[in-house]
Amino acid sequence: MKWTDHGSSIELYTPLAFNFAQCLVFLDRSNQETLHRINAGYLVKLLKFDEEVVFCQIASKQNSMHVNFPLTSPSAATRKKVAAYLWQWFDVERDLSSFYEMAHKDSILQPLGQKYYGLRIIGIPDLFEALVWAIIGQQINLTFAYTLKKRLVEHFGESLTFEGETYWLFPSCEKIATISVATLRDLQFTVRKCEYIIDIAKLMAGGALTTEKLLQKENDQDIKKALMSIRGVGAWTADYVMMKSLRCPTALPMADVGLHNALKIQLGLEHKPTIAEITQIATQWKGWQAYATFYLWRSLYD
DNA sequence: ATCCAGGAACTGT
DNA sequence: ACAGTTCATGGA
Numbered sequence: 061m062k063w064t065d066h067g068s069s070i071e072l073y074t075p076l077a078f079n080f081a082q083c084l085v086f087l088d089r090s091n092q093e094t095l096h097r098i099n100a101g102y103l104v105k106l107l108k109f110d111e112e113v114v115f116c117q118i119a120s121k122q123n124s125m126h127v128n129f130p131l132t133s134p135s136a137a138t139r140k141k142v143a144a145y146l147w148q149w150f151d152v153e154r155d156l157s158s159f160y161e162m163a164h165k166d167s168i169l170q171p172l173g174q175k176y177y178g179l180r181i182i183g184i185p186d187l188f189e190a191l192v193w194a195i196i197g198q199q200i201n202l203t204f205a206y207t208l209k210k211r212l213v214e215h216f217g218e219s220l221t222f223e224g225e226t227y228w229l230f231p232s233c234e235k236i237a238t239i240s241v242a243t244l245r246d247l248q249f250t251v252r253k254c255e256y257i258i259d260i261a262k263l264m265a266g267g268a269l270t271t272e273k274l275l276q277k278e279n280d281q282d283i284k285k286a287l288m289s290i291r292g293v294g295a296w297t298a299d300y301v302m303m304k305s306l307r308c309p310t311a312l313p314m315a316d317v318g319l320h321n322a323l324k325i326q327l328g329l330e331h332k333p334t335i336a337e338i339t340q341i342a343t344q345w346k347g348w349q350a351y352a353t354f355y356l357w358r359s360l361y362d
Numbered sequence: 363a364t365c366c367a368g369g370a371a372c373t374g375t
Numbered sequence: 376a377c378a379g380t381t382c383a384t385g386g387a
Contacts, residue, residue: 198369
């Protein structure tokens, strides 16, 4: 991580193949998003580390992201954690040169690699948030998924209001571990999803499931198996979480409807491609399946 | 109305 | 292992 701690602000130095504006397009894809906000080109996000809430304004500069704390004065240790979070969130560490090399030779990715050059996979560093968001999104349209997430966040998350706008933190697993299925049902989650989410909250609150434990596995197959052993986590959710939270570059959520739609559009097909066709197409993406998927998702927001 | 949505568990073969 | 069914509700 390359950064400077200025005390009242911090600065993260981003590589050439990094485009903040492209990342903002993805971050701005829903007007129901409650976990960050975009105001006149800068990004606002609430974070919390060790009981310390941090209000961050993130602006893009020439070769850096500049982060201000207009409402709180985080400690030096917390400033470092903020830097690490943002570095993770935007996948800044990743060297994309071989991805673009591959994309250049792939007829589908070639135009996307050029158009969205510098776009990073916007992650979900918090494993609990990633799992819950994936489960919420199972088999419902994205608009409704955002509605459900908003309800969950606004019922069980912490918030902070600044200049008339309220900013939210995703609820902790400890908090969700204490609520009942009936309580979640009231927010119009299905009984199954209530059970999945509360069970996972308990697993994580108890320390049985952590990012560290998953990353200690021998290989990605073992990580996927461990995730899929959790009730409510199938292949799609496992790959989604590996892609967005565990940062596995080869994760490929094969059953993803967004991926199917993007491919249909990019290939000019009448119908969505079959799993067999996608498997065939994806052989080109070896090592970069997650980035290929993300660039295709991005193509849905032009 | 009708189809489908950033699927997964369950059931029967 | 594999295919069909159920869950369950809103968006377009």
